[in-house]
Amino acid sequence: xxxxxxxxxxxxxxxxxxxxxxxxxxxxxxxxxxxxxxxxxxxxxxxxxxxxxxxxxxxxxxxxxxxxxxxxxxxxxxxxxxxxxxxxxxxxxxxxxxxxxxxxxxxxxxxxxxxxxxxxxxxxxxxxxxxxxxxxxxxxxxxxxxxxxxxxxxxxxxxxxxxxxxxxxxxxxxxxxxxxxxxxxxxxxxxxxxxxxxxxxxxxxxxxxxxxxxxxxxxxx
Ligand SMILES: O=C(O)/C=C/C(=O)CC(=O)C(=O)O
Ligand SMILES: [Mg+2]
Numbered sequence: 001x002x003x004x005x006x007x008x009x010x011x012x013x014x015x016x017x018x019x020x021x022x023x024x025x026x027x028x029x030x031x032x033x034x035x036x037x038x039x040x041x042x043x044x045x046x047x048x049x050x051x052x053x054x055x056x057x058x059x060x061x062x063x064x065x066x067x068x069x070x071x072x073x074x075x076x077x078x079x080x081x082x083x084x085x086x087x088x089x090x091x092x093x094x095x096x097x098x099x100x101x102x103x104x105x106x107x108x109x110x111x112x113x114x115x116x117x118x119x120x121x122x123x124x125x126x127x128x129x130x131x132x133x134x135x136x137x138x139x140x141x142x143x144x145x146x147x148x149x150x151x152x153x154x155x156x157x158x159x160x161x162x163x164x165x166x167x168x169x170x171x172x173x174x175x176x177x178x179x180x181x182x183x184x185x186x187x188x189x190x191x192x193x194x195x196x197x198x199x200x201x202x203x204x205x206x207x208x209x210x211x212x213x214x215x216x217x218x219x220x221x
Contacts, residue, residue: 007092008131010074011051013182017044017126018173019070019099023188024161030191039164039172042116044099044186048126055217057124058198062102065196065216068189069147069155069204071140072097073166074131075183082174087167090179094137096129096145096206097186098214101193128184129204129212136209140166147204149196155204157190 007013021040022028028035050056058065076092099120106119137143140159147155164172169185196202196216205211 007074007076007182010095010131010182010184011049011128014046015180015182015184016177017046017048017184017186018177019044019120019186020164020169020188023163024157024190025163026157026161026191027189027193030193035163039169041173041176042120044121044126047123048121050124050127050214052129052212052214055124055215056098056100056127056202057217057219059102059122060219061118062105064102064104066101066103066193067147067149067154067196067202068099068101068193069145069157070097070099070186070189071143071145071159071206072128073140073170073185073187075179075185076181078178078180078183080174080178082171082179084167084171087170090170091134091166093134094132094140094206095184096132096204096210096212097184098127098147098202098204099186099189100125100127103193103195126186127212127214129210132206132210137206143207143209145190145204145206147192147202149194149200149202154194155190155192157192159187161190162187
């Protein structure tokens with residue numbers, strides 16, 4: 001692997017967070033969207049990163065903040081036009097991620113044909129787990145991701161249900177946006193997305209490989 005710096009704290013690098021939407025057929029169906037024939041992409045800002053011990057902040061402008069549990073892929077070796085056949089050589093590891101989404105704002109943006117930035121890219125919209133070295137997950141298309149809110153199971157999905165595989169996504173994205181060491185790709189959420197309230201506690205995991213816990217707090221202005 002070409003990585004010269006330690007990626008174990010990739011969230012401190014301030015690199016791109018590239019998100020794939022509607023990548024589990026069951027999720028677009030629950031939101032009454034079409035199942036895509038090409039990946040749906042959007043970005044989060046580096047200030048979206050938040051780590052265990054710090055709260056997820058409810059943006060002041062939403063009344064419907066949703067959780068989306070997702071498998072994150074951490075890029076070790078950058079590239080443009082990466083062929084699918086060696087895409088996995090560009091992966092350094094994984095992370096469990098939440099794609100926190102202001103669903104009411106996203107719905108308004110969709111109706112107006114506006115970008116999703118306010119709904120998806122706000123501060124603390126990307127809680128991440130510790131870095132998971134690549135060797136820890138033998139097959140990233142064969143793990144279960146899950147999320148509980150206040151001890152109630154809300155989301156449970158298997159990465160084998162992804163529409164577009166990780167090598168396909170790396171290759172597809174790198175033809176549009178050059179991938180760099182330290183970038184994070186969120187691979188989409190399974191069904192079960194729903195709202196969280198102030199003081200809710202979310203616990204999420206990848207099988208029994210890793211888990212993380214976050215509390216939701218109101219933003220103080
Ligand atoms: O199109 C919608 O209404 C919602 C799409 C998403 O929020 C997509 C994702 O972020 C996802 O599927 O993970
Ligand atoms: Mg998502």
